[in-house]
Structure formats: structure tokens, C-alpha cells
Amino acid sequence: DAKTTQPTSMDCAEGRAANLPCNHSTISGNEYVYWYRQIHSQGPQYIIHGLKNNETNEMASLIITEDRKSSTLILPHATLRDTAVYYCIVRLGRYNTDKLIFGTGTRLQVFP
């Protein structure tokens, strides 16, 4: 799986949009970009994933650049409960044998 690079930490004011970047310059054509988050002392929670088109769900939006070498996870209106470590992971996604390997992630702190 391709490696990803994320900032170690970010801050965001409550109610504002949180934009979390991820670089995956070695991504291959059939690899997906997945985002998970982990709130303290809990298991990771799936947020969103995409291949090349921008995606949106009830939790977040995912913007993938045209060359697919980077992406941004957007939490449109951050709340205190969004404080967590956010992981950007690249994986094939279409095979049952591929593994979900976690990097160091971005620690997002939402403040009042």
C-alpha cells in the first residue's frame, strides 16, 4: 500500500470547517483513499473513502486532487466531539486480502 503523510496536529475552532490534508504521492491507479478517526480510548471509526471523485456523506467531505497525489478531509462544522486522531490510509479496497495499515495520523483538537 502507498504511504501517506499527514501533519502531526491541527487545531480548529468549534463551528468552523476543519480541513485535514493528506499526501499520497505514490498512490496507484486502483488504490482508494480511506479516512478513519479514533477518539481517545476507542476503536477507529470509518469516515469516508474515495477513488478519484470528490465524495460527501453525513460526516464529512473528501476532496481528491486531479492527479490523486493528495486529498483533504473536510469536517464542515467541527464540534468538540470531533477531537480525535484522523488517519488517512491508501489501500486497494477491492480485495479481501489487503490490509489496513495505520500511519501516525493527525491529532485534531477542536476548541470552544
Added chain:
Amino acid sequence: GAVVSQHPSWVICKSGTSVKIECRSLDFQATTMFWYRQFPKQSLMLMATSNEGSKATYEQGVEKDKFLINHASLTLSTLTVTSAHPEDSSFYICSARTGQGGVYEQYFGPGTRLTVT
């Protein structure tokens, strides 16, 4: 959404004893289950992958005789930490994968905190 449960949520045991952790997919059948370990302030580390009815595949550096994995059914996997020692104290998280003929989705349990005294 899909739910994965773990039991117990936390356990304290004495050095030298064995501890079993259960992982269940509650509302779906898991084609594959995964076990991760997480030390404080670190990321999740994949320990092993298991398919129902097959032997688990362990990641490099993970002792298969120490961390016994049994994947008895499509909804249950167990991790047994044998002869536990204080350095085995960690947060253990299981994950279950589902899907067919397309993109597979993976869901995580809430984790089990093991403390070995």
C-alpha cells in the same frame, strides 16, 4: 451501521496467566477479521489477519505461539494472550471486514485494555 463488539472491555491479570479476548460482528458476517495492538500515544499496529476456519496470518515480529487466534465462525474471533507479561499490557482492537464482489468495508471494535501486573 455495522457493529463489532469486544469482550471484555478491560481486564487486569497477573503475570504468567492467559487472557482471552472475544470479538464479534453483531449484524453481519465477517469474511476476514483482524487484530491490532496499540500502545499509549502510538498508532495501531496490525498483529494478525484471520479467515474463518483457517489459520491466522501473523505480521512479522508477532509471536504466533503467544498470541493465539481462533476464528471459529463468520461472526466470532478470539485472541488469547498466553503467559502474559507486563510488556503485553496494551489496547487490543479487533476489526471485521465484510463485502463481496466489490469494495470491502472494515469496522472496528471498541477495544480491550489489558493490564498485566
